[in-house]
Amino acid sequence: MESTWLVLAALGVGSVIGAAFVVVFLIAERRGSSAAKVVNPTIPEGIDEMLDALETAGVVLDPSNNVLKASPGALAMGLVWDRALVHTELVSLVDQVRRTGEATTREVRLVRGPIGDTTLLLRVRAARLGPRYVMLLAEDRTEANRLDDVRRDFVANISHELKTPIASVTLLAEALDHAADDPDRVRRFAQRLTEESARLGRITNEIIELSRLQAHEAIEGAERIEIDALVRQAVDQNRVIAASKRVDIAIKAKSKAAVYGDEALLRVAVHNLIANALTYSHEGSRVGIGVYRSADGVVEIAVTDQGIGIAEADLDRVFERFYRVDQARARDTGGSGLGLAIVKHTVQNHGGDVRVWSQPGRGSTFTIRLPEAAAEPTPEPEPSPAADSRPRTPEETRK
The missing domain is CATH 3.30.565.10 (Histidine kinase-like ATPase, C-terminal domain)
Structure with a gap:
């Protein structure tokens, strides 16, 4: 009888120990899952697809400023390297969004890539993405800014170029009026007036021609x-x-x-x-x-x-x-x-x-x-009648 109780007691102790092991295992599993989520956080649904579709630069960062996802545009611009933002200006912008909680837009000039020497002008917007993440979007304004400079230079240059012949035409017209009684001076001024008018015409025609060329690829x-x-x-x-x-x-x-x-x-x-x-x-x-x-x-x-x-x-x-x-x-x-x-x-x-x-x-x-x-291609010569050895029909003979 005593042996039976010993067996039952042993079985009870084993069950308790087994149950304890199960509890410990479940706790460990849950902690492991939580740790995995911290190490490999998931991006909100749909953000992955959106970043892949972006033509501009897009980056999602976790609370430690690790880059969780970067669009092809961000990689091409050299904004991301080794899962981190390359430029301190962008890190500073992200930190500001975390502190204030407000979306921020800023224009920044950055060197392209970690070892590049090309300067980019970017319009950057950063905003919170849920409670933990920050999304950063960057639009390359380098070429647009260059074209704006070209347009301003063009207006300034064309104004300068036209000012000289227009002023000459005005002065020559006044000189013609004052020299009305001197035929030699009239002829000389008229010739100069014709030359300046032709110069104005050339400039105008070349501007029109250049505009036409730039409008067609x-x-x-x-x-x-x-x-x-x-x-x-x-x-x-x-x-x-x-x-x-x-x-x-x-x-x-x-x-x-x-x-x-x-x-x-x-x-x-x-x-x-x-x-x-x-x-x-x-x-x-x-x-x-x-x-x-x-x-x-x-x-x-x-x-x-x-x-x-x-x-x-x-x-x-x-x-x-x-x-x-x-x-x-x-x-x-x-x-x-x-x-x-x-x-x-x-x-x-x-x-x-x-x-x-x-x-x-x-x-x-x-x-x-x-x-x-x-x-x-050189056209093949038509065969001559002599080279045609087939029998001729009566109709062809009559022709």
Whole structure:
């Protein structure tokens, strides 16, 4: 009997111990789940999909400012590295939102990436996402800001460019009125008035042309153009000016190359390069124009002068609107400062690019590069009657 009670007692103790182990296990499991949630917190439903769909930058941060999720845009901008925000300005903005609880928007300039040197202008908004998280959204305003600067510069430059010929026209009109009794002075002032009016017309036409080029990314109704003939026509348009400056023009255009595009626009582009070379050439010097075909399917039109050259600091700016290397010389020749900008946009619209090499005192070479048009297929000759060996029908014989 005593042994039976001992057995029952042992079984009871075992049950208690087993139950205790179960309780301890459940508590440990719950604590483990809680710890896992802290280590791997979950983002509110739908935020993952939203961030993946964003074209701009989006980041979700936990209470320790660890990045839980970043959109592709945020990674591309270099805002996130190793699950953390790269820039202290963004961390400061997130901390401010945590303290105040209010959404905040700010414009910041940041260096792109942890080791980059490109500056970005971002419009950043940070706001709380539930009680624990903060969402940060960033819109890249760098290009928009640059375009705003370009527009302001354009308005300022065009106002300056038009002011001179308009003032000249006004003064010449007054001079004509005062010189009404002197035929020689009237003729001289009338000639100057005609020149200034023509300059106004050129500036206006080039502004319209440049605006048209910038509004279209591709040429509509492109046709096959023989480049050698086009270059010779552009050279002929500049021969009178070259002769007046005693500048010799040498042309090498026997490439038989062709491109697809707008012939009138390309002729203006080549004409502008030649006119620019003549403008900055010394009397008695030489300008060379050559057309070449490269093995990679590119047609090159190179215009080389022996003029004043361009400083290295100015090479990246020569294709800007109204930018001039030599202001005084351009004023004397009545240039508008738009010629090279028109060249750049024309060539880009034809799928090519334009490059420049120069050394001060030695001259410059501007090269237009365009994709070459594929050779036209040669039509197969129709078979001659003699080559037709089949028997002829009576109807064909009568014909």
